[in-house]
Amino acid sequence: MTNVENSTLKKSIILSFFLLLSPFLFSQKTKLDSLDNLLSSADNDTTRVELLWRMASAASVYNPDTAFVLAFESISLSKEIKNVEGQARATGIMANIFMRIGNYPKALELNIEKLKLVEKDKEKLNLASVLINIGIVYALQEEYQKALTYYKRADSIIDLYKLESISYNIALNTGDTYDRLNQSADAYTYFDRSLKIARKNEDGDLIGTSLTGIGHSYRKLGKYTEAGNAYLEAIHYLKAANDNEMLCETTLGMAKLYRLMDKRDSARYYANLSMGFAKTGFPTKEMEAAIFLSDHYKKLKKFDSAFLYVDYARVLNDSINSKNNIRKSQIISSNEQIRQLELAALRIKEKKDRSSQLQLLLIAVFIPLLFMLTLLLSRVILSIKFIRLLGIISLLFFFEYLTLLIHPTVANLTHHTPLYEIIILVVLAAFIIPIHHKLEHWMIHKLLHRRIAKHKEEKKDEDENEDA
CATH class of the missing domain: 1.25.40.10 (Tetratricopeptide repeat domain)
Structure with a gap:
């Protein structure tokens, strides 16, 4: 179609x-x-x-x-x-x-x-x-083959996992797409499947919608009697559901069927019926009915009536184009709104990044200062245990800072895959931990060797004085 x-x-x-x-x-x-x-x-x-x-x-x-x-x-x-x-x-x-x-x-x-x-x-x-x-x-972009590719993927998942809540949707969508490609036999298969689901669910509106699709398929396949029966049954259900939008399409489909059967009065009747339903708020459908009636009267050589509907369709077209222009401005506006939201999010992220960088800088300054403080205090008469503790804390800060710097790089390299991250961090730890222990031992020794030597010398002097 x-x-x-x-x-x-x-x-x-x-x-x-x-x-x-x-x-x-x-x-x-x-x-x-x-x-x-x-x-x-x-x-x-x-x-x-x-x-x-x-x-x-x-x-x-x-x-x-x-x-x-x-x-x-x-x-x-x-x-x-x-x-x-x-x-x-x-x-x-x-x-x-x-x-x-x-x-x-x-x-x-x-x-x-x-x-x-x-x-x-x-x-x-x-x-x-x-x-x-x-x-x-x-x-909607009229790329129907691509649409079918995704519908088929969805259909296989729905069938495999028994997703009954959306089984009607996929059947109707697929049937509609085949109909637009004028592959009417395939369209009928899917419309018929959707009809069975709608009947099972006892949903009159959806039954009418599926019957409309079946009517279109029969009409294109040249099965006019079956098409007429499907359309009439669809109209019955759609009227009960007050679905005027679908009634526009069903009645216009009936008008096209009668035109093919050369039943002009019936064709005009259903086209007017379609226009009546369309006047309840569906200008595009109203224009389609007006175009049909214009062609209908041209074939009858009733040019005054034909011109009347041509003019009517033109007015409707201008109105629809005006709405389309409004929609285009909405699209531009929405794109700009998203751009502004993205810029705002980027500014917030940059602010957080600056805060993180500042914290890292302060930590980088603090660690050498802590080392220097530890070194100075090691020369002052303080508890050896306290100096040892300061030395250990200084090294812990240093190695944790290294981990803090390394982790984002590891995360990016592994695309935030936890398994790969932990493997890399364990390998790094296997190298860093022994270095940490050796460096800790060396540093504590360097910090305290003078104090220990001085302590030994003082003890030796005390022993000599006692002997004297």
Whole structure:
């Protein structure tokens, strides 16, 4: 099916959590306020990460700008405390926001980033979900073969791990993509699978959606009777579910079927029906119906009516283009917002790095001063045990400082793999510890040899005096 013909895909983005129903907004705002209160009293970073991404999810429905900030904060804190699950959740939410406003390249980038985070996750639902969402982004960009690649990966995981909660989504998405590629036999297979799942779950809205896809497949395969039956049954379920958006598509599909059957009055009736449903808030669907009616009247040589619908479609197109321009400005704005958030995070990181470097510098200055103090005190009449203790402390500071300097390099070399890190550190310790003991023995000896020699000399004098 062509892009103008079908929007089944929109219906199937259930996995992306696009909560577009207006009655839901109030509850989401209330939920956000409740989460905000919990955040102010959170006593650990793991809880803060979860509350932040939950707040971002709630805010994304009605305030994308706030959602961006909350999701970004959750990602930053997750990275800091190495909370992979929290980072994946927040990244997915941000990807969904970008998808909603039409910034598909950024949505794809973030979904692939999330995929890397969840690939080794034991919870396979997260992996399958992000694979579906990547496929959806590719489909929205009309890269259907790439979309199918990710759908098939998701499908194999769903089948292997029996992830029934998203089995409908993958079947419908795959069927829709094959339909867009005009591979109607394959499309029918997946639409039929989705229909069986929807019937099992007794979900009338989803039954109607799947039947619409089946109607499209039958129509393209030339099975007009079967197509008509599927469309009529779909209309019954969709009306019961008050799904006007899908009714626009189903009734227009019926109009196209009757045009192929050369039943012009029926074609006009269903096209007008589609336009009526579209007027409840779906201008793109309204324009599709207007274009169909314009072509319909041209073929009947009723040029006045045809021109009327051409003009009507042009007005709708101007309105849609205006909304698209607003969306483009939203995309630019969102990119700039993310850039500013990244700059702010970079400034915070640089501040922390400067603080760490300053501390390392102070430690580097303190260690020689401690050595010098120990050396000076060794010449003063103080307890030998105290001098020995100072010497040991000085060396401990020195070697711990070396470890502090070495560890970041080791972590970077091993890409923060604990097993490799501990092996390298153990090998280094095998060299450093003996050196530490030898150096400690040598240093204590050097610090105290004068005191010990002087002590022996004084004792010898005392013994000689006693003998005298």
